[in-house]
Amino acid sequence: MKQAIIAEGVSKRIRGRVVLENVTLNVPEGRVYVLAGPNGSGKTTTIRILLGLIRRDSGRVEVLGRDPEMEGDVVREYIGYLPEDAQPYERLTGLEHIMFYAKLYSKSSNVDIMVSRAIEISGLSLQDLRLKAGTYSRGMKRRLLLALTLMHHPRIAVLDEPLSGLDVVSSYRVKRLIKSMAGSGATFLITTHDMRDAEEIADVVGLIVNGRIVAEGSPRELVELTGSESLEEAYVKLVGERV
């Protein structure tokens, strides 16, 4: 199977501390890859290196066949990224956000199509979209940001804890959207610490602890490997003793 993302032996130190050590992972095209691990395990650093936002100290990275450190602007054209703690601009309306991001991606996609798509993905009413984002609830902000991330139909969507803090309905909508987009060929790289979510949406799960990938496989493979009944139990068996 063709790989959308390849990382081999990636290491990174930040302020003298080893954050990633010899990380190797492969994200197949058109699949949902969930990178799971405890806080501070290196999930976000891995994502940032894959996007070319920070430099790796060693190792090899290929995203859609290109090195993001060398061709970051090109690679990012095909990626939608939702950082974990991202916030919208408080003084801009939802529609202004959509117009702004649509223009940023206008080299590869049609602005009008992106705007319609963003409105649809966000699930926000036009009345809400005309309000300043500073007045939105946490869930509305997250939905707007997700819409901005997926509006240009990225080949790879990188979502850092996309379900964190969402209510049941919003979480259900996001998972349904991920499955739907993955079904139409988009690749997802998602981080989460909730193994029930991972089991529900992942094709492949990579478990990362202390900057190292300790296990990788489908949820079923990891469950069978550990003789567990669920991915959550498998996670505890594989990761629990290391943290």
Add this chain to the structure above:
Amino acid sequence: MLSLLAREFNVILWKELLDLSRDYRIIVAVVALPLVSLPSLALLVGFLAASQSVSVLILVEDERAAGIAAELSKLVEEKMGRLGVKANITLSSTAGPPADVRVVIPHGFYDNLTRLDGQAVVVISRLVGSPASDIAYRAVLEALYDVSVTIVDERVRSLARMANATVDSRALRNPILVATGYHLAGGAPAGEAQAEAAFTARVLQFSLFFVAYPAIVFMSDAIVGERERRTIEKLLATPISRVSILAGKMAAAATLGLLAAVADSIALLAFFYLALGSLRVSLATALAWAISAITTIAVTTAIAAIIASRSETVRAAQVTSTVVVVVAMAVYFSALVVDLSKLPPWISLALHLIPFTHSALIVYWASLGDMNGLLRHVIILLLYQLLLTYVSIKAFNSERIILIR
């Protein structure tokens, strides 16, 4: 490639200006407030000065000098009236009430004054720490000068009569008549208008100080503020180039900085006009100020971008940038009171290493009509701008911005 960069730049600039324009408090604080506050301050100070009642006590110990004291009182009132100050003058032969200025005309004053070679004494006492007493003191001195002139003229006429000669008392009083004019650096004569224009240029040089601070505030907010508000990482993860992001942010900060600078300069000119009554801005000086303000803002935003890219918080960025503002203030304040082109070479060299010196000198040379001097400093400032912009692009590194603690 260039059209792509221009398109990206426009998108970022549009978003930045939209975002900044919604921050009404900032707009009011940096644009509207100076326009209202500085002229209001000048009017208020003028109103308060005119409203104060300044008291002068003329204590006449010499009864025979009562007429002269009355004349002196009239003159003091007239002088203070011309200054727009209400005078409260008391003529008394006893101690009288406390006053801002007390003028004592002692015994023997009249005799000494009316004698051909006599020297009369007046004792003046001023109230400590009172601006009103300074005004009254100046008025009393001017009035005494007028009285002295009258006495001298009278004495000259008496002497002339005795000597049976014709003497011009004015020529005797002022044997040297001073005729003052102006000239330019090259030696060509100049008029009062040019002198006024040169003074206005100094005010405009000083007004450049107000250019620096808003640009720093906006630029710090555009980089560190975005990081604090958790909006920058998503922006950095878009395909848009770092150069476009930085350029768009710098242009937005510069636009608002320029608006603030125009507002501050108009307000400052209004302040000086209302306070001094005469200012003259030539078209060349106004253009030079505009060029100087634009390049100064560009230089300042580049410096602020370098500092912001390395700062953890908006407050840290602004505190560090305060150093820049202090340097700018030192230069621009010096430009108000010191001739920057007349300093010893080592001081001049040190000052010329500071970009803000060149922005002050652009306005200075323009006011004197020296286009070579103006161009020289415009070019130096543009070179500074290029260098600092290059460094700011290098400093605007996503890893540093995302990971800084």
